[in-house]
Amino acid sequence: MTSAMMLIAFTALAQKTVTGVVTDDSGIPLPGASVVEQGTSNGVSTDFDGNFSIQVAEGAVLEISFIGYKTSEQTVGSADSVNVSLESDNQLDEVVLTALGLEKKKDDDLSSTTKVEVEQLQRSGESGVLQGLSGKSSGVNITRNSGDPGSGAYIQIRGQNTINGDNSPLIVLDGAIISNANIGGSTSGVVQQSRLNDINPDDIASVTVIKGASAAAIYGTGAANGVLVIETKRGSSETKGWSVNVKSSLSVDQINAEWEKQSTFGQGIWTTPVGGGAYNQSTSVSYGDEIALRSGGADTYDMSGGYFETPDGRQIGSITSKNNKTIYNQSNRDAVFGNGYTYENSVNFSYTGDNNRTYLSMSNFDQDGIMKGNSDYVRTTLKLNNTTQATDKLLFKISSSYTTIDSNRVQTGSNLNGLYLGYLRTSPDFDIRDWQGTNYSIRSGVTSVTPNSHRSYRRPMGSYRTFDNASGSFNYTAPVYNNPLWTLNQQQNINTVDRFIFAPEVNYDINDNMTLVARYSTDFYQDNRTDYMPAGSAGDGNNGQWEEDRITEKNTQINVFVSGDSAINSNIALNYVVGYQAFENSYRRLSAFEASFTNPDQIFLNPGNTTGLNSTPSGFTSLTRKNGVYGIINLEVYKNLLLEFTGRGETVSTLPGAGTIFYPSASVGYKFTDLVNADFLNFGKFRLSYGEVGIEASPYATSTVYGPGGIGSSWGDGLDGSLYGNPFTQSSTRGNPDLKEERKREFEIGFDTRMFDSRLSLGATYYSNATEDVILALPTVPSSGFSSSLQNAAKISNKGLEVDFSYDLIRGADLNASISGSFTSNKNNVDDLGGSSYFILNGFTSTSSGIAEGHPYGVLRGGVYERDAAGNFVTNANGFPNAASEKKIGVGDPNPDYRAGLGFNIDYKNLSFSTLFETSQGNDLWNGTYGVMTYFGIHADTAATSVNNTGGAIVNSAGESIPNGASFRGKIADFGAGPVAIDHRWNTSNGGGFGDVSENFIMDGSWVKLREVTLNYKFDQSVIENLNLSTLSLSLSGRNLFTWTGIEGFDPENNLTGASRGRGLEYFSNPGTRSILTTLRIGF
């Protein structure tokens, strides 16, 4: 008793005031940190400067904690002052965002959600957010359209699941639903942008990737492809006052893969299998004479029919004797490709006051592409965010931005006016640099002059025109394929975009446990596209073409919800959200098109330069809405058991026959850290969830309609209805008033763990989903009167495994090293296609990417050789295989077996180094370019010569004989009927790209890329302070520096048809790039 009394007395006596400062590991004070005497309720918080003062006895233990830092324990000794530096522990309280944009601890997340932080996004210096996400999260597949400046990218979360519906994830930016439209993307035209890339990546604080249906379910229809929740910067919450950050970077781009053209044989036609070809100055193919055997010297011309005069006065006539031995492959290449340069400058100001925070940024991204000509992308952005705490209960938030883009695009793909089509087909003995001049044509002794004449290898004296008195218009005879320099310098494809995003939000605290949030958002853009081909361009552009497309899209949302929490009892905590959301999308496209210019002698980018018949406007309007009520209930039972239930009921304007649609989901998680109770395990959670989401029909799919007619063959010839009295016709697609939503049901199971002092974090998820009632224009029997009918007929399933991990190899004061990675394997299968066997997504009649029952989405279909039951070729009389009469579905699969990313980070003092490797394995592609280069005798492989050493005569595919011992241009092969000669005859029939067989051009497109490598140096504090700065860093990065792949000639990551659903096609698509960039960041 006495001793007890004494102890109390002693304790009481020893009470003293302890003061101190709590800082982070770099010495910055932490305001609001909690300082509590262990085992008591005695505690205080640090003030704005991190200072605290607390009454405790000597020997007491103080627990100092702050969100995002490891809790520190300090025993009070004799000293009156305790200064504590808290070690950062981001992982412990890693926060992800929910689909509504609310913060949630990653440890409480019951689905597979990953968050990509700003540093990771910016490191690559990509112009677009989408490309910046590549390789940084499991479950996300990003594919670049091409290396064109400002090119878009395709994003797919957990495999494809719809045919007609939107295939982009839902994008939620600061609570606003914004567009990621990818308008365009076909086998020709220009490479388009992705609207998500309008955002300045520097303004982004983080991107949360919500992959699971259960987590996305509150958005119901529209969330079937997952959700990207983007949070933009709002200014520091810690440091008061102004801060200014400036960034300036320069990037140099180069072409990252090039085709190898042969340099042995000239333009011309191979007459006999043995003995060689003959020069021909206008043929498409390069089966001519051996260039080295020519006499040398200048070519001799016949000028009697006219000539082409270059701007410097040289005259080029019809070649009568081709003497010149010069090979122009390299000089032609250098005229087309060079270094691309990108300058990016941005500045942001942030101000933090007592009750408000403001973030203002401006950026300019100015990229000149690797293609020398009209290829650039300039993006200027402005952003203003504000957060104001008006009263204790009332908080206002505004997120707003303006983007303007000005870009020049280059024609690509299967396109006589495309860059690569003309460039790669050009014979090695043709100099493309004399591409433009004046044509003098002499007919009946009269010379007529064509200014701005377009000269290419198939029209070596340039384009020329005649005047038709009857129609009062010029008629141009143009090259068959564009000279690539004409494509780059004379054609114009101007794209301008203006975009506003405005998203205000009001938060009102109804009471301590309940908050009302009301959000409004509008995202509006106008995308103007002008395409211009001067008269003299190839193909349909021969008499000139101009087109302007004006696209506007507006996405408006109202979202009101109440969120709150309450403890049901001491062991069960409830957290809920209940809300209403309404969303409207309005879209309008208005186009004007003119062909056959009346006055072709001046660039004229407006309507009014042709007759009424050749001037055709068109348009498309759509307005869709959906609205619904949603609710989320979260329960935490005995701390470790987590339950979540979500439901949404809604109506959708595009599905009037579907009534009210309801989407439920449920998840359960269990934190087993305590159960295992092992030292190595810092955290462990097991989770299981089920969710349903949907996809709506395209607008106006419910009725059969009539419209202006016209008819055309797939070869391009046709009868335009507007020129023939504008008859009407019924749509060939039959409408379906009973359409309902496509419903995706997903089940996922996974775990998240941290081990070994949280050095290792490892999470894995297995998911299995099936989308039923997928709407497709089910091919109907053409003889029934409709070619297709929209039906809820298909079922598509995805099963996959996602793994994300990180491991801190070294943790030290000066040296830190870590490794992190992600792995995704998705198996897609089209389980049901309503009985139809194949549906084209994109591509060509000969080879396409499509869907077929029992095959993965995007499967390639192409012609194959005829084979017998044993799989051997069925050969014809000449010993060559015939084409099978039916194309084969599954000639290739463009989906990878797996994708993975692996990154390393090393920080040593002020220096940090990081790399990211990314791979895609097992994806096939159709290399149509190779096939066609084979046809033309222009690919390097076609230059091979062989000697018939078989001991007897062999024949080529046309049955022409090659005697024993004879040398010929080609190779010897055996298709099972003895040796035969593969030469121009085979290349130009079923052995080349224009034959009926494509199986020989299906290739394994697997790749490994050194996606990023970055070296960053932060200048010493002393230097910075001398300069009156707060931060200063310089970084050097490489992007896509190396690619390891079996594919030659192009970047296997590119896709001809852009961000469309068709995958795995290559046909003269513009090349990819690798880049080196330096970035300087200054903070004031």
Added chain:
Amino acid sequence: MKIYKLLLPVFAALAVSSCESYTEDLNESPNAFVVASSDLIIGQVQLAIMQHMGSNNARYGAVFSNQMSGGDRQYLTLNTYSPNRANYNDMWGDTYISGINAAQIIINDENASALVRGVAKIVQGSLYADMALLYGAVPFSESVNPNEFAEPAYDSQASVVNGGIAIIESGIQDVGSATIAAGYGGSRLSGGTWAEAGHTLAARYSLSVGNTGAAISHANQGISSRANDLVTQHGTSQENRNLFYQFVVDERQDYLVATDSHLANLLDGTVARNLTTPGDSARYASYFLPEGTPGSASYRTLLNTDVGGRFSQTSSMPIATYYENQLILAEAKYGSDQTAAQGHLNAVRAELAVEFGASFPATTATGATLLTQIMEEKYITLVGELVTFHDLRRTNNMLGVPNKTTGSTAANGFPQRFLYPQSEVDTNSNVPSPLPEFFDATDLF
């Protein structure tokens, strides 16, 4: 918790009631129409027959009949008779959907005038018969009726051709004496009267099923002069030009030529004609343009797409002509009245002499020679017309046209049919099984 319990139902009730009205009645397309008068639709039906007779069907037919040759890329493959079902998708679909189906909408329209229905019938009947001649058995009795027959059955070739003739005959009853111009021809078709054109078409298809009596009867009421030929109209805009011109000049240079074709060889004298015709050099110049030195490897025969040429930008393409009508009569009467047959051939020759301003001497031949002369004249005169491909197969290659790859002049040495398109094979379980191949003869031929 209490507030939450209270709030939820109120909130939900409010929201659900507003939900429906917010999304209602927005799915009527502002971009399309749900009604269209038959008078508007007939134009599309006519475009469909222009396409059927003059676009890829005609080009394939001309290559298979050796009137023309494939010269580049996919058409080189065509030249070696390498078949590919998918290539027929468009051709089949355009005819059934834009032609036969659109015509059926008009025929079913009780408010439509007799004239518009009659024109629709003449076109529809012709398309049915022609499809049967190209493909063999095709859907007829159950076609273009999707509410009842999602997968139409295939009717025999003969029954479809006869059915088509019956529809044409019914159409002739409806059109009275209306001219093509007054009968919705507009800027699309021109000629004499619909009745005359209908009779010539009915005669063509009657002959193809071996019904010479009906062929004579129809042809007697058929197209009475060259001025009354049913032909397409073309202009100078990008997509109203002659379809051969569009293909050869605008779209696919070098694909379609006539190099070493039997027709070119007949006209330039490489292969002797049965009936000596000095005027053929003028006809050659109208049809073709030689390029390069004859005999050299690079020598080519191009289609004459110049102004004045047969395939110029604005040249009309024939659908049914006086020449064909006379040659149908000549062939049909050959078995019973050779003098009359001779007369009809000579009528054609006399008219050709006027057309080309050159010498087309009359024939005096009789017997098998006369028949060969009739068919040879038809082969040459109807250049680029699908009927040539029908005749070649129907007569078991009486003319001895050589196969393009082997040179064989065997009766069945040619493609015997167009292939059922992949689109139909994929969707219609009634497609004949086993699928007939390229060289399998159709029932009638």
